[in-house]
Amino acid sequence: MSRQPSSFVLGRGEVARRPSTPAIPTAPVSVAGVAPRSQVDIVRTAQRELRNPDEYTREISRLWREAQQSFLAIGRYLVQAKRKLAHGEFQKLVEASLPFGRQTAYELRMIAEAVDGGRIPEPKLPQAASVAYQLATLKPDDLAAANQEGLVRPDLRRPEIIAWKRKRLRRSSAVNHEALARRRVWLAEFIRRHEHELEKARRELAELDEARGNRLIINGGAEEQD
Known part of the structure; x- marks a missing residue:
């Protein structure tokens, strides 16, 4: 008859000396029907301790530039969708499926069309969508005057x-x-x-x-x- 191996118990000192075992990462769990966030999203929005004003400026500016790239890309997709989808499908898409309404969709399309139409150079596009929209809807003469007076720039404020x-x-x-x-x-x-x-x-x-x-x-x- 074989003997069952006895349980192995560490003493207090041995526990203290034993290297800690890395935690096994677990997959994000969906809560109340909300889709789990991807690791990329978690890393992207994770905070790290910054030390001085320069670091805060660099990090916040980097995130702000990413936000600018995002709203411009969204606007371009909206322009593409309106051009390619059958009549009525685009409106249905905006009203029923997207996380924003018709006015926001319209503003983002106007921004994308202003950039891709050559009215606003992409490097000069304001980093906030609401400010970019203010420029995108200017008449040609007004936009030319705004550019001449130095208002067409990334750090323009509302x-x-x-x-x-x-x-x-x-x-x-x-x-x-x-x-x-x-x-x-x-x-x-x-x-x-x-x-x-x-x-x-x-x-x-x-x-x-x-x-x-x-x-x-x-x-x-x-x-x-x-």
Whole structure:
């Protein structure tokens, strides 16, 4: 009859000296129907201890650039989907399947079209989607002016572009007001000048009618005498 091996128990000192066994990584578990995060996602969003302002600046800027690349890629896929999907399928995709709504989808498409259409150089694209959209929806003249004034750049902030647009709108309104005032003066002078010409024409027409009437009377009287 074979003997069962006795349990092997370590003493306290032996336990302390024994190297720790690495934990076996376990696969992420789905909770309440939520899909487990991939190892890539976990590594991408993991935090590490930073030590000084320069490190924080570099790390946050890196993540911000990745966010910029993501929203531009999403916009390009949306443009592609709208072009390739059958009528009605794109709207159904946005409304029923995507994690954002129609307005966000529209903004991302406008950004992608502005970049791929050459209106905004990709290296100059603002790093925030909401700011990039503000540039993407500018009229060609306004976008050219914004670029000339140094607003088309990656670190452009939303308050800056909003303030610039308001200032330009006020400036445009002032220019339009002056142009309208000049146009009004010209029209008033045009009417005055032509009213004078019309009055002269009316008097001349009346004189011609009077002369014609007198001639008819004279000619009629002469015929009666004959």
